[in-house]
Amino acid sequence: xxxxxxxxxxxxxxxxxxxxxxxxxxxxxxxxxxxxxxxxxxxxxxxxxxxxxxxxxxxxxxxxxxxxxxxxxxxxxxxxxxxxxxxxxxxxxxxxxxxxxxxxxxxxxxxxx
Amino acid sequence: xxxxxxxxxxxxxxxxxxxxxxxxxxxxxxxxxxxxxxxxxxxxxxxxxxxxxxxxxxxxxxxxxxxxxxxxxxxxxxxxxxxxxxxxxxxxxxxxxxxxxxxxxxxxxxxxxxxxx
Numbered sequence: 723x724x725x726x727x728x729x730x731x732x733x734x735x736x737x738x739x740x741x742x743x744x745x746x747x748x749x750x751x752x753x754x755x756x757x758x759x760x761x762x763x764x765x766x767x768x769x770x771x772x773x774x775x776x777x778x779x780x781x782x783x784x785x786x787x788x789x790x791x792x793x794x795x796x797x798x799x800x801x802x803x804x805x806x807x808x809x810x811x812x813x814x815x816x817x818x819x820x821x822x823x824x825x826x827x828x829x830x831x832x833x834x835x
Numbered sequence: 836x837x838x839x840x841x842x843x844x845x846x847x848x849x850x851x852x853x854x855x856x857x858x859x860x861x862x863x864x865x866x867x868x869x870x871x872x873x874x875x876x877x878x879x880x881x882x883x884x885x886x887x888x889x890x891x892x893x894x895x896x897x898x899x900x901x902x903x904x905x906x907x908x909x910x911x912x913x914x915x916x917x918x919x920x921x922x923x924x925x926x927x928x929x930x931x932x933x934x935x936x937x938x939x940x941x942x943x944x945x946x947x948x949x950x951x952x
Binding site: 757759761764765766767768769772811813822823825827828 | 868875876877878879880883891923925927940941942943945946948
């Protein structure tokens with residue numbers, strides 16, 4: 723069974739600074755996909771970034787980038803130049819081949835002005 | 836314009852009642868899902884349908900019955916509601932042949948907050 727662990731229930735960052743959210747996962751599959759979703763107070767689940775495990779290059783989307791360490795089964799999210807609108811609950815998720823999307827427990831990010 | 840929509844957004848009801856939540860996606864996706872988010876914000880899949888066929892059925896009480904009239908709709912009917920059913924329910928969809936190994940992104944609806952009194 724897949725498990726996804728986010729060891730930081732809460733994180734905070736100053737506006738314009740950089741923050742890294744941690745995520746580790748456990749799967750025996752070789753073909754899988756990793757995701758970070760953001761859930762602001764509006765409750766909407768929004769995709770932030772997606773990584774295919776077979777790709778060595780780390781995914782990047784504007785101010786959001788990941789550090790994908792396949793051997794260590796680690797998938798951290800870096801947010802650069804943090805903005806007030808980045809404040810949200812962030813969920814790491816993994817989907818293995820032929821299986822379902824498994825979420826971590828979430829990290830609540832606060833952005834301080 | 837909304838890609839994945841759910842109705843209603845809020846649902847307050849008494850224990851023992853029967854209620855339904857509707858979901859529609861206009862993305863042309865093959866697969867739809869229902870997730871439950873509990874009070875600790877933990878998200879867990881309940882059901883998945885691919886082209887109207889049930890693919891995933893997690894350990895969910897049989898008071899919960901999904902229905903997919905067509906591949907753009909996946910409704911969730913809940914019988915004999917209990918206090919523990921209070922949660923936020925999310926519908927999602929993806930262009931993903933479930934079980935075929937694709938890791939396409941799942942797009943979520945806005946959620947339905949269910950409160951059982």
